[in-house]
Amino acid sequence: MNDIVGRERPPPEPGVGMGGASSGGDVDGALDHAALGRLWDILGEDLEGIADAFRELLPSQTDELASALAEGDFERIAHCAHSMKGSSANLSAVRLSAAAARMEQAANARDLDAARQALAQVRAEAQPALQALARFMSGRAARD
Numbered sequence: 001m002n003d004i005v006g007r008e009r010p011p012p013e014p015g016v017g018m019g020g021a022s023s024g025g026d027v028d029g030a031l032d033h034a035a036l037g038r039l040w041d042i043l044g045e046d047l048e049g050i051a052d053a054f055r056e057l058l059p060s061q062t063d064e065l066a067s068a069l070a071e072g073d074f075e076r077i078a079h080c081a082h083s084m085k086g087s088s089a090n091l092s093a094v095r096l097s098a099a100a101a102r103m104e105q106a107a108n109a110r111d112l113d114a115a116r117q118a119l120a121q122v123r124a125e126a127q128p129a130l131q132a133l134a135r136f137m138s139g140r141a142a143r144d
Contacts, residue, residue, distance in 0.1 A: 030132035032092040040140055051137050078107035093129035
């Protein structure tokens with residue numbers, strides 16, 4: 001990830017939500033619940049459609065990363081990882097976003113070993129993020 005003047009900067013740390021500050025709401029580790037709650041307050045039920053699209057696309061994004069990695073296609077890895085990093089950050093899936101950021105950095109550095117390790121982290125974080133998001137959304141829908 002680059003800052004505004006193009007210098008390399010580290011991926012976001014787990015527990016860092018919208019606005020770059022820890023919200024203290026990272027209940028189960030996979031999601032920043034406080035940040036996602038603020039997003040719900042802004043978007044309301046529209047967030048359900050965004051979350052549904054994320055849940056539908058994440059498995060194919062993960063497969064695309066694995067395929068690109070197997071082919072050694074660093075440009076495709078970086079593109080897909082960047083997309084996953086952003087979509088997961090938008091839904092406050094902080095650990096998944098950080099793993100995708102590491103994948104993107106590895107691709108940009110053309111470091112196949114680091115990319116393999118990052119893919120393992122992406123895979124390890126994907127299911128917990130999806131489960132936590134489903135719990136969050138069903139809890140919100142039940143309240144409203």
